[in-house]
Amino acid sequence: MFTKIDEFVQEFEMESAVTMRVLDSLTDESLTQAVSANQRTLGQIAWHLVGSIYYMTYLGLSFDEPLKDNGAPASAAEIAGEYRRIGQAMLRAVRSQWTDESLGQVVNIGGEDWQNGASLRYTLRHEIHHRGQMTVLMRQAGLRVPDVLGPTRDDWIDKGMEPYA
Template identity: 55%
Template sequence: MFTSIKDFAAEWTNEAEMTQKIMNALTDESLGQAITDKHRTLGGLAWHLVESVHYMTSLGLAFDAPDNSDAVKKSAAALAGQYERVSRAILQAVETQWTDVKLLETQTIAGQEWNNGGSLRFTLMHQAHHRGQMTVLMRQAGLKLPDLYGPTYDSWVEQGMEPLA
């Protein structure tokens, strides 16, 4: 749970930058990659991250929704651009519309009481959860993974180092 707008802003900025790296590494050809036909595709996960940020408007934050057009959903560059826009928009909305006191207020979500700071934490962790799923699909699609919390296997090899397996 976040109890400070400043703390949320710092953590959201870092996490959104990592998600942006993932989005920027996608290609139009990779968007259809899936584990099975019963699971989301890589493009479906990317779109889910774009659209899910806007769910925070149900808690009283106001910012523009992403472009929901098919053209966006079929373009890696458009998905990356939409993610960049909504990730900045939620940060600006939190910084300008909420206060530290507002983070402690509770709201009922799916029959449970959540404070706003907890909802922000969930939103941030939701991004990390799906980012992890995306890296698996990216690897299957033959894409180079960006370094996130540390170097990837490929980064180690490129640097002439023995990867930790």
């Protein structure tokens, strides 16, 4: 759970930069990649990441820019741009509407009590989870996966090294 706004902002900015590397690697063609029939596509998961940031409004935050909610765009660049925009709107809302003390406040969501600081942590974990799903689908779509937490297989090959199996 986060107890300091600055700690959340720092971690969100770091994780957001990694997510942006993933989103910026998508192509319009790759957005239709799914692991199997009746599963979310790569584009739907990417768009879900955008929308999930906006879920913070359920905790009482008011964003100065609303989410463009007209379904998953067919443009990878549009998804990435909307992620950047709504992420910055969320940071402005957290910085201007919450304090370190309000991170301990409890909000009932769907019958469950959530502390604001715990909700911020969950938001990051949720993003990281779906980012991992996206990298698998990117490989299936034939895309190069960017560095997420260290060199990728492709990075090792580019350096003339044998990648780990």
